[in-house]
Amino acid sequence: MRKSFTPPADFLDFIKKYDKFILAGHEEPDADCIGSQLALASLLSRLGKTALLKSAGPFRKTEVLPYKALFSAEISAEDRAGAAALIVDCSAPSRTGSLCDGLKTLPLGIIDHHATGAAYDGAGRGESPVCGYIEASAPSSTVLVFSLFKALPLDFTKDEARLLFLGLCGDTGFFRHIDSDGGEIFRIAAELADAGARPKETFAKIFGGKSLNSRLLLGTVLSHTETYFGGKLLIAVEELAETERYGIENRDSDTLYKLLMEIEGVEAVVALRQSSPTQCTIGMRSRDSVDVSKAAAIFGGGGHKNAAGAYVEGSIAGLKQLVLNEFEKILLC
Template identity: 35%
Template structure:
């Protein structure tokens, strides 16, 4: 039975003894990243620390746009010269924090993460790849430091867990500890019913139409083992593309019989393409390793990367790599 390893005393002492902190998450933050940043921020505030939260963004999705003003976009020289401790959450490599990586060079850095792939970085690390979410790792930190988890914090912790677990869908056998942690949060006042509404409800008609277009564009490749879909810059003129439909898209395309891997290509600029990867639970394809080979990162079953290439070039590269993995 899995249990979380103890957190190094050096990390706990650092958090107790230093006075100023900056909490950073990865670019294009998702629910687990933002929830991890916010719960870490609250933990340090409860300890009486001075805390800043920073993220390179973007915050253009409607469900997170309101948070933009709460996050620093840069670490200025005045802040850096005060020598704050940098706490990086839900991030497997320094590249994943964007331009902030250069701005924190030389500062003491602690990494809390659950991604299995990526580049080891930071002065101290507490990385638990078997944790379903980074928020459940932050929950262990609350317990180790004996910090009370309020209902509001419990909701953030649960939201991060729910988004990364596909609302319990991605939890495997013999992982009862994950359900017990979720039960603790429910006992603290979290409503799974309301959380599900928050995750899946409130979508605009434009979102639904955009999702429908991406499904219509989907292609079946390699004898039905791979599905791909594509979003182009021109979609911005016709659809609301800031609300990411990718989670729903992945779920629907992976439900097609025989599909092992789904790739979603999104054209960000003429020579810049974002690629998301998902693989089925029955597939042997490690999309985290695939993403890492191109400078990205993630999990065995879910990962992503951004390439400074045209969408045509990105497709050619990734599909060649997938073909090689399928033949292995």
């Protein structure tokens, strides 16, 4: 089936209606978040509008670090005057971290492709209008921003094409997560390549630039990965002392998940990390029909069907059994 992405008419009206936008993305931004925000800012400025780029950070991933200086983590009263807010690559203002307060009471537009995003109903925003372009079947937010360019219509500059392509490659793991029904994605990729996107350079941006410490941390985490349920589930553990020894900036989650998901028989991978003496992050990846977004929601987090996470109180030792209980239901039923 041939599908395409088209922004809802009321979302296009939202873009046309305001002259000034505060563009916010989620905390710890990835290539899709940053690529979407920057391409959108460029689109808005070409329409003669003001776009203020905001991110709470931290900028950890090597592919987003070069753009850090373009973003501010503060929203001033002057920024807010006459502005509408646009949040990208997440659906709830709370996901923007420290920016959340600065977005309060502003008219809000949302561009997102997360499965758990569709439920956002504007709760707590009083009379402020909320307008969403939320499409869980889109592989990246940049695909939705791409469709905004097409709908207006605007041709892509070389820089815009490269930013949109960067987000698309980031969220699809360089196209390897695209399953059937992916024709439209490759048509979009082809159009971005025609407009100046460079796959080789993008690959080097996303997968290059690693340090030796990042490989040593990866080796340590791999060396204490445990297998459960006949090899269907792997739990990888990163203790606080290990993160501190090698540096959190050297954490390479994408490669960890990739290496572990490549093991025969594995249906899900959980990365359990002690992020402070009292808090842990739980990252989850899964294959095809195994839905980890529900498990993440039980721990107060969210995400996609095959990629989700949560931030929870507790220690690795305490959480492991709770994780096993949830995955027993998911994998053995």
